[in-house]
Amino acid sequence: AQSVTQPDIHITVSEGASLELRCNYSYGATPYLFWYVQSPGQGLQLLLKYFSGDTLVQGIKGFEAEFKRSQSSFNLRKPSVHWSDAAEYFCAADVMDSSYKLIFGSGTRLLVRP
Amino acid sequence: DSGVTQTPKHLITATGQRVTLRCSPRSGDLSVYWYQQSLDQGLQFLIQYYNGEERAKGNILERFSAQQFPDLHSELNLSSLELGDSALYFCASTDRENGYNEQFFGPGTRLTVL
Numbered sequence: 001a002q003s004v005t006q007p008d009i010h011i012t013v014s015e016g017a018s019l020e021l022r023c024n025y026s027y028g029a030t031p032y033l034f035w036y037v038q039s040p041g042q043g044l045q046l047l048l049k050y051f052s053g054d055t056l057v058q059g060i061k062g063f064e065a066e067f068k069r070s071q072s073s074f075n076l077r078k079p080s081v082h083w084s085d086a087a088e089y090f091c092a093a094d095v096m097d098s099s100y101k102l103i104f105g106s107g108t109r110l111l112v113r114p
Numbered sequence: 115d116s117g118v119t120q121t122p123k124h125l126i127t128a129t130g131q132r133v134t135l136r137c138s139p140r141s142g143d144l145s146v147y148w149y150q151q152s153l154d155q156g157l158q159f160l161i162q163y164y165n166g167e168e169r170a171k172g173n174i175l176e177r178f179s180a181q182q183f184p185d186l187h188s189e190l191n192l193s194s195l196e197l198g199d200s201a202l203y204f205c206a207s208t209d210r211e212n213g214y215n216e217q218f219f220g221p222g223t224r225l226t227v228l
Contacts, residue, residue: 043204043219043221044219045116045219046218049216090157099162099170100145101147101159101172102147102149102217104149104156104157104158105156
C-alpha cells in the first residue's frame, strides 16, 4: 500500500544547530512530494515541494529537502535552527491518481532548546 | 494567508448532534479537499470535490457527507456525532486548470464532541 513514513516522532535540537527530518515513501512510481509545517493551533503551511528535476529543492524559511530515489527518501534540512522553527512537520505525497489527494506521514514534532 | 477560509474556527457540541463545517476555496480553485487530523489517526484524506462533483473518497464515515456548491464553496456535514469525531478538520483547495499545483490549506475547524 502507498505510504509515507516519518520515523521520528520527536526531535530536539539546540538553537543554531542543524536539523534533518526524515521522510520515506512507498509507492510504485515517484510521487510528488511535499513538506508542510504546522505551528500550534495553526493550519498547514507549505515549506517546499518536489515534482521533478533538480533533486535538491529550496523552500521558505531557509529549509531545503533532497529527493533520493534510491532510498525512497525526501529528507528536510535546515543548517541553523531558530526558536521559531519549533512546530510539527509533515511529509506528504501525492498519490498520483486522478484525485491528487495527499497521503501524510505521522509528523515529527520539533523542539528547540535555547 | 493561504486564501482558503474555514468557518467556524471552533465548534463544541454533544454526542448525537449534527454539525456543518464550511470552506471557501481560493479564488478560481475548482478542487476542494477535506482532511481530518486526529490524535490517533493523524492527517487523513476524507473526500474531494471538483467543480461541484465528488471526485474521490477516502476514509470518510457514512455519517459524514459533503457537497460543493455552484459558487465553489464546500460544506462537510457530520451527523450522529461520537466522541471519536473530535478532531481538526482541514479544507484545502487547488487549481488543476493550469497544470499541477500544490494544495493550499485553510486554518481548520476544531470540533470537540462532549
